[in-house]
Amino acid sequence: xxxxxxxxxxxxxxxxxxxxxxxxxxxxxxxxxxxxxxxxxxxxxxxxxxxxxxxxxxxxxxxxxxxxxxxxxxxxxxxxxxxxxxxxxxxxxxxxxxxxxxxxxxxxxxxxxxxxxxxxxxxxxxxxxxxxxxxxxxxxxxxxxxxxxxxxxxxxxxxxxxxxxxxxxxxxxxxxxxxxxxxxxxxxxxxxxxxxxxxxxxxxxxxxxxxxxxxxxx
Amino acid sequence: xxxxxxxxxxxxxxxxxxxxxxxxxxxxxxxxxxxxxxxxxxxxxxxxxxxxxxxxxxxxxxxxxxxxxxxxxxxxxxxxxxxxxxxxxxxxxxxxxxxxxxxxxxxxxxxxxxxxxxxxxxxxxxxxxxxxxxxxxxxxxxxxxxxxxxxxxxxxxxxxxxxxxxxxxxxxxxxxxxxxxxxxxxxxxxxxxxxxxxxxxxxxxxxxxxxxxxxxxx
DNA sequence: TTAAATTTTTAGACTTAACTAAAAATATAT
DNA sequence: ATATATTTTTAGTTAAGTCTAAAAATTTAA
Ligand SMILES: [Mn+2]
Ligand SMILES: [Mn+2]
Ligand SMILES: [Mn+2]
Ligand SMILES: [Mn+2]
Numbered sequence: 001x002x003x004x005x006x007x008x009x010x011x012x013x014x015x016x017x018x019x020x021x022x023x024x025x026x027x028x029x030x031x032x033x034x035x036x037x038x039x040x041x042x043x044x045x046x047x048x049x050x051x052x053x054x055x056x057x058x059x060x061x062x063x064x065x066x067x068x069x070x071x072x073x074x075x076x077x078x079x080x081x082x083x084x085x086x087x088x089x090x091x092x093x094x095x096x097x098x099x100x101x102x103x104x105x106x107x108x109x110x111x112x113x114x115x116x117x118x119x120x121x122x123x124x125x126x127x128x129x130x131x132x133x134x135x136x137x138x139x140x141x142x143x144x145x146x147x148x149x150x151x152x153x154x155x156x157x158x159x160x161x162x163x164x165x166x167x168x169x170x171x172x173x174x175x176x177x178x179x180x181x182x183x184x185x186x187x188x189x190x191x192x193x194x195x196x197x198x199x200x201x202x203x204x205x206x207x208x209x210x211x212x213x214x215x216x217x218x
Numbered sequence: 219x220x221x222x223x224x225x226x227x228x229x230x231x232x233x234x235x236x237x238x239x240x241x242x243x244x245x246x247x248x249x250x251x252x253x254x255x256x257x258x259x260x261x262x263x264x265x266x267x268x269x270x271x272x273x274x275x276x277x278x279x280x281x282x283x284x285x286x287x288x289x290x291x292x293x294x295x296x297x298x299x300x301x302x303x304x305x306x307x308x309x310x311x312x313x314x315x316x317x318x319x320x321x322x323x324x325x326x327x328x329x330x331x332x333x334x335x336x337x338x339x340x341x342x343x344x345x346x347x348x349x350x351x352x353x354x355x356x357x358x359x360x361x362x363x364x365x366x367x368x369x370x371x372x373x374x375x376x377x378x379x380x381x382x383x384x385x386x387x388x389x390x391x392x393x394x395x396x397x398x399x400x401x402x403x404x405x406x407x408x409x410x411x412x413x414x415x416x417x418x419x420x421x422x423x424x425x426x427x428x429x430x431x432x433x434x435x436x
Numbered sequence: 437t438t439a440a441a442t443t444t445t446t447a448g449a450c451t452t453a454a455c456t457a458a459a460a461a462t463a464t465a466t
Numbered sequence: 467a468t469a470t471a472t473t474t475t476t477a478g479t480t481a482a483g484t485c486t487a488a489a490a491a492t493t494t495a496a
Contacts, residue, residue: 443493459477
């Protein structure tokens with residue numbers, strides 16, 4: 001079994017590997033966990049002892065298969081709990097992350113299996129992120145940042161890149177939620193902002209917004 | 219905020235106070251938490267600093283109002299989670315305690331309020347124990363140990379004194395569950411065993427069983 | 437009421453997971 | 467290729483929570 005701290009390190013390394021497929025540096029882990037590089041070195045050495053990461057001094061770290069599966073399982077729990085909170089307990093998508101950060105560490109295989117079944121085996125969490133299966137596999141859907149769409153292209157809003165509470169609340173205010181159809185009406189060269197159509201309304205979105213919204217092209 | 223360890227100490231003291239209404243000794247806490255008296259002294263001093271207990275060297279400990287409310291809230295969470303696991307996730311009453319021991323430490327007022335509402339504001343947990351309200355008050359129902367009933371008395375099974383998995387599984391096997399009507403047909407002087415009627419069946423129960431089952435007389 | 441037994445506290449040590457500061461290794465730039 | 471900058475590791479502290487062993491206080495028994 002792993003401590004909370006070990007689980008958080010595993011999850012951080014897992015996420016870093018997913019969006020870089022390179023060896024993960026001490027510093028990048030420190031940045032992600034808002035801790036010091038020296039603390040990371042300590043923990044990495046322990047995780048290496050426990051055979052969840054492969055580590056050579058100064059060479060960064062990679063997850064072993066066992067480590068990756070362990071990490072995926074934590075992410076699985078995190079995302080299933082987020083679905084539960086939204087679907088069953090009337091949480092909004094900007095409120096669930098912090099609670100899920102706690103709930104993901106609860107140790108009970110039966111509990112998470114039952115939550116999964118209770119929710120009807122969801123495949124994605126409230127932010128559009130895929131839920132790893134029990135073996136740790138996740139099927140990613142084809143999705144593109146809104147900022148990469150051309151004029152007149154359209155698609156369905158399927159996820160967010162930034163899932164901070166601020167961004168999510170902003171989207172709520174603008175009426176942008178997952179599942180909505182979006183069409184790019186204009187692209188401004190000047191500031192890379194977009195004029196989009198959503199719910200038969202025109203909405204102007206900055207490049208910052210557009211580079212944090214995932215669209216499934218159609 | 220309190221650490222897991224502090225919360226467990228608070229809960230232990232709370233339970234000890236409930237079934238003794240005396241000042242609580244260092245040793246009794248150590249026994250309940252399966253730890254050493256010296257560790258208890260350390261922790262008690264910290265809890266005293268935090269003003270959740272009143273402590274004078276060698277004089278034992280009592281909860282302050284704030285401490286009692288804090289402890290009751292942990293028990294509230296524990297029991298609501300137990301109800302959730304049984305009612306919504308198909309756990310049996312002998313499986314829920316260990317998971318609830320973890321879940322009771324999750325910090326999110328909204329979460330527990332929503333669970334409470336989702337469950338329809340239950341008043342008792344799967345073992346018949348009362349669920350403290352948000353102010354920490356618990357209303358206890360009139361109940362007696364089965365062993366205290368006389369011949370020909372009857373009542374409803376409303377709780378267990380021992381909620382170990384072994385005892386609960388044993389009760390399941392014998393068909394004894396909360397809500398069932400029980401009538402005492404015979405009391406044996408020799409070994410204090412009882413012959414009871416339940417579901418139109420006769421069942422012989424030892425004194426050990428009878429002193430761990432709560433009955434609401436009728 | 438003194439002695440023995442029990443309970444409780446203190447002192448000192450250990451583990452985990454942080455931190456800072458300094459040393460060592462690696463990467464980058466001249 | 468050498469100097470500089472950056473990254474990473476090591477060494478040494480700290481705090482929380484536990485432990486054992488010993489001292490102190492309290493309770494019980496003679
Ligand atoms: Mn999240
Ligand atoms: Mn999410
Ligand atoms: Mn319980
Ligand atoms: Mn219970």
